[in-house]
Amino acid sequence: AGFYYIPGTDTCIKLGGYLRAEVALGTNSVYTGNTSGVAGAKNRLSNYYTARARQDLNIDTRTATEYGVVRTFFDATFSWTTGSYSGSGTTAYSGAAPVANGSDGAVAGGAVGVYYAFIQFAGFTMGKAVSQFSAPWTNYPGNNFDGLVGGGGTVTGVNQFTYTADFG
Secondary structure (H helix, E strand, C coil): CCCEECCCCCEEEEEEEEEEEEEEECECCCCCECCCHHHHCCCCCCCCEEEEEEEEEEEEEEEEECCEEEEEEEEEEEEEECCCECCCCCEEEECCEEEECCCCECCCEEEEEEEEEEEEECCEEEEEECCCCCCCCCECCCCECCCCCCCCCCCCCEEEEEECCCCC
């Protein structure tokens, strides 16, 4: 369910993701009000808002072969936050510390992150995925932290080459 069969092949594909936008008014950073520094001046030389956006894209493919199903999965994000305008001086306030840049303000900041990128075939998982040691009863459903690197409490996975078998 949710997959699109690619005509002429044995491959199905599923595209997903989300787009999130946030605007904070009365601030020149995301978590702090504009009460000090350039932002505290509340004049034409400072911003009165901060905007953020995050886009997530995931691609899941399944291909039937003579030896079983080959699965590929990719999940990446792009995050962007507005810069902070600090007037005609030589210092732009971006984040927690001032940054000298000799312009009218700090540029917006963007970041690209790959959460998961793996291939699965015949019990093998190769790439960046959630740890095979992640227990299903920990973290969000159980409201406790497992503390394992790459476990269910992480969203960015861990690099691995693993083999799993079902002795069911």
